[in-house]
Amino acid sequence: MFTTNQVCAAPVRLCIERVRGGVARAIVANSGNANACTGRPGVANARAMAAAAARALGVEPEHVLVASTGRIGVQLPMDRVRAGIAAAARELAxxxxxxxxxxxxxxTSDTRPKRIAVELALGGATVRIGGICKGAGMIQPGMSATGRRPSAAPPPPGAARAGGRGRHATMLAFVTTDAAIAPASLRAALRRAVAGSFNRITVDGDMSTNDTVLVLASGRAGNARIASVRSRDFAAFAAALEHVCLELALMIVRDGEGVNRMVTVRVAGARSFADADAAARAIANSTLVKTSWHGGDPNWGRILDALGYSPARVVEGRVDIGYSAPGGRAIVWSLRRGQPTRVLFEVLWRAVQPKEFDLHVRLNLGGHSAVIYAADLTEAYVDFNKGTIADPGEASALGG
Structure with a gap:
């Protein structure tokens, strides 16, 4: 799954081309340089990375996938990259x-590694799924299997519902499994998993040029091969993959640049999924809403304002806004039918003090819903990203 940003990096274009074959043996990745907006040399360098990894591993170059993350607009230092690939290959275990x-x-700008692994009984064997990811800033993925931007659509049935300065961010996730599963079924499971996880998060509302989620299946678990997406084994595998992807995605939000609070925005009662999604994203990416979350201010006026300018159909006199603990059913309502409730401000204030809470918005116009996992906006985020340049003569002062 790949970014749908119309300006996409060389490794993304290379991966889109190679995953069509349904066979991959390795992933090679670098941090610190995105290899984006680098023209034909950048494409050649992405291919050179794959070739170097293939030589080190004894596999075909076209079976190596490539990912990069870091500063935009700077050519890769290929001598160092090749040396790094050779050194990393010697450390494989x-x-x-x-x-x-x-x-x-x-x-890159992450403050901690992000990883997860699970096991499940499947087709007469124990199957393992493990994943690692990175990401902290430039986070609002919108990925598809081809890198083309689809129209707004709900997650597939069964999907989860819902460094130092100058080192720039994107999100990358690499998942491996020993399950025996057909490539088409694996792609279907990944589309479902990403729809309910990485494509439902935002830290700062910016979609990267490099967002990539890759999954490799070795087939070594010895389970009965999963060929049909209608089988029980597929459902079990897809659910486990969804869990892995959602947990990794939430790690990204919690470790977002300068993030102090994670807020799950739950919009219900919309006329369509597109409306629910648009409403949730307008709230989640509103600068004023995000700063109020940071300050612990249950400011429903800013939320209602964001709803009003979103593309979603909104009727002011029908909107409900409330808060709960993460996943909680007990909702404290600050607004009902467009008017403030009689709930004491202190009660509302207490509801938004935890490091994580849910924001509930009901439009009461239909039966569609959407979830976005969002972050507050802090002084630390601004300080980290304000782009202070010590030496304007440095080439590294350019780019993203």
Whole structure:
């Protein structure tokens, strides 16, 4: 799954071309340089990275996928990249220490590695799914299998509902499994998982040029091969993959640049999924709403304002706004039918003090809903991203 940003990086274009074949043996990734907006040399460098990894591993170059993250608009230092690939290949092993090292190696502005692994009984065998990811800023993925931007659509049935300065961010996620599963079924499971996880998060409302989620299946678990997306085994595998992807996606939001609070925005009662999604994103990306979350201010006026300018159909006199604990059913309502409730301000204030809480918005116009996992906006985010330049003569002062 790949970014739908119309300005996409060379490794993204290369991966889109290669995943069509349905076979991949390795992923090679670098951090610190996005290899985006680098023209034909950038494409050649992405191919060179794959070739170097293929030589080190003894596989075909076209079976190597490539990912990059970091500053935009700067050519890769290929001598250092090739040396790094050779050194990394010598360190390959199956231990948890190597997994931890890989998770740390792809970090940019992340403050901690992000990883998860699960096991499940499937088709007469124990199947494992493990994943690592990175991402902290430039986070509002909108990925598709082809990199083309689809119209707004609800998650598929069964989907989850819902460094240092100058090192710029994107989101990358790499998932591996030993399940025996047909490539078409694996792609279907990944589309479903991403729809309910990485495509439902935002830190700052910016979609990266490099967002990528890749999954590799070795087939070594010995389970009965999953060929049909209508089988029980597929449903079980897809649910486990959704769990892995959602947990990784939430790690990104919690570790967002300068993030102090994570807020789950739940919009219900919309006329269509497109309306519910638009309303949730307008709230989640509103600067004024996000700063009020940081300050612990239950400011329903800013939320209602964001709803009003969103593309969603909104009738002011029907809107309800409330708060709950994460996943909680007990909702404290600040607004009902467009008017403030009699709930004491202190009660509302207490509801938004935790590091995580749910914001509930009911439009009461239909039966569609959407969820966005969002973050507050802090002074630390601004300080990190304000782009202070010590030496305007440095080439690294350019780019994203």
């Amino acid at each position: 199956t231990s948890s220490a190597q997994a931890d090292a890989a998770a740390e190696a792809i970090m």
